Amino acid sequence: MEKIIRVTGKGKISVKPDMICLDITARGTYPDYEEAIRKSADHTKLLRKTIEKSGLPGQNLKTKDFSVQSEYESYRDYNDNYKKRFLGYSFYHRTEITFPNDNKQLGRTLYELARCPVDLEFSINHTVKDREKVKNTLLKKAVEDSREKAEILTGAAGVELGQILRMDYSWGEINIKSSPIDSFEIKAMPLLGSGYDIDIEADDIDVSDTVTIEWEIK
16 A cells, blocks of 8 residues: 655745736616616726826726626515516626836826716725746745655654655635725825825735645655
8 A cells, every 4th residue: 555645835925016906896777788888888988098097008907807787676565565676787897907016106096086987996906016926936835845844744753755646736816915905085185296195005915825745655
């Protein structure tokens, strides 16, 4: 019978954010399906123009999620029975734009978004440009950690660690984001020229990943 040891290694690093990611959502409900689609397209055009006013390329605004769904509301009829009433079609359009970590640019963009005729919801996140480099570093550290743990365990047991028999990795998406601002009232921010006076120093982002390795025991 083959003797093996299965050890999960964990890689952990802290990375300095060098990019800002604005997550922007527009919603609307209209009685006609075609109107909901058209209004969504109109809102996106206005949003792109708003982004361009702030000095960012409008084509960098990317769709992350889009849907159109039927909307109903519940009510009681004259017999006190629950009924559903059709309200219309609601669109949901979540977009995202990423740009270098620059508080002045962020202030200009928030200033223009606050004056956009479209009713928007948005959040501010900080991230990194070279995500692949971060992922590769984490994997390397996770494998090193697995080996180190395996060597400690086999050494304590008085046996010798052999070759790798199997490696398991989830290949899931790693969230490399931080949100230094939980909530704020944008229109209450102090103005500086044609933008808001933003002073955010985002903390380093702690990220981790794991890999499980099966080693041969000689």
